[in-house]
Amino acid sequence: MQNPNLNPSAISPELPPVPRQQLHDTVVDHLRRFIVEGVLEAGRKLNERELCETLGISRTPLREALKVLAAEGLIEISPNRGASVSKMSEAELRETFELMSGLEAFSGELACERITAAEIAEIRALHDAMLACRAQNDLAGYYSRNQAIHDKINEAARNPALRQIYVTVNRRLQALRFRSNFETAKWDRAIHEHEEMLEALDARDGKRLATILRQHLLAKRDAVLRIGDTPSAQGQIGN
Structure with missing residues (x-):
């Protein structure tokens, strides 16, 4: 039986804007945490504008971070459909x-x-x-x-x-x-x-x-x- 107190929505990280120092690694870490904790669930299509607003960054560092996560197998990037969170069969x-x-x-x-x-x-x-x-x-x-x-x-x-x-x-x-x-x-x-x-x-x-x-x-x-x-x-x- 699942514990009703373990709703992932209750553990959504509340993050301040990302500091410019070490921006690349910080953005990657934040996005990886979003994926791990289910804030961005498997199969989810990513909205770049809203992610930029959440993290307080521009699209350039976001897209660089998405490429890193794609190389790790956490994100799938399609030329026509954009980026989405990978989902295993x-x-x-x-x-x-x-x-x-x-x-x-x-x-x-x-x-x-x-x-x-x-x-x-x-x-x-x-x-x-x-x-x-x-x-x-x-x-x-x-x-x-x-x-x-x-x-x-x-x-x-x-x-x-x-x-x-x-x-x-x-x-x-x-x-x-x-x-x-x-x-x-x-x-x-x-x-x-x-x-x-x-x-x-x-x-x-x-x-x-x-x-x-x-x-x-x-x-x-x-x-x-x-x-x-x-x-x-x-x-x-x-x-």
């Missing part, structure tokens, strides 16, 4: 989560061989902050810390080739990983799985951590498939 969703589960598992195995005590302490601090967000029903805050934990495990693997593939694939799944927590039971189960991840890291048990991470990602896939095409934050920007 069910088959593509299944295949990509399956791939990601393998990347996460391999990251966990290598991390257990190479992670430092200081890095584990950082992950534990993020876990505690994640629990605080859950207690406040703050899905956006929870998700950002959740992803930071997975990132740090991947970074602790100390394999640049793996890191590059991981980041590329994960960007395409972030919005779906975010949506997987719309089910309250799934959200709470994910927290328990994160506690098990910490135990495996402390024990440097690579095989156990790999198994937990693989199952964790496949559970996210299954949650997304159950949710299906539940409406997200339609109407937040340019509806």
Whole structure:
């Protein structure tokens, strides 16, 4: 059963105009966040004028940012139809989560061989902050810390080739990983799985951590498939 308090429209970011300094990266980050949190849902045609007004920018930096997101697979740009948010087919969703589960598992195995005590302490601090967000029903805050934990495990693997593939694939799944927590039971189960991840890291048990991470990602896939095409934050920007 979905928690009615987890309506994505309630977590729409309220953003000030983008500062000129580091404008390009800032615009990309804001648009990526809009996509991840469902403010711009999959399949949505983008209205450049309204996005420019929302972000306080001109069309030139917006279009440059859209090209970056298109290269990441988050945006589709058509010469005749403009830009829209990419939408995965069910088959593509299944295949990509399956791939990601393998990347996460391999990251966990290598991390257990190479992670430092200081890095584990950082992950534990993020876990505690994640629990605080859950207690406040703050899905956006929870998700950002959740992803930071997975990132740090991947970074602790100390394999640049793996890191590059991981980041590329994960960007395409972030919005779906975010949506997987719309089910309250799934959200709470994910927290328990994160506690098990910490135990495996402390024990440097690579095989156990790999198994937990693989199952964790496949559970996210299954949650997304159950949710299906539940409406997200339609109407937040340019509806």
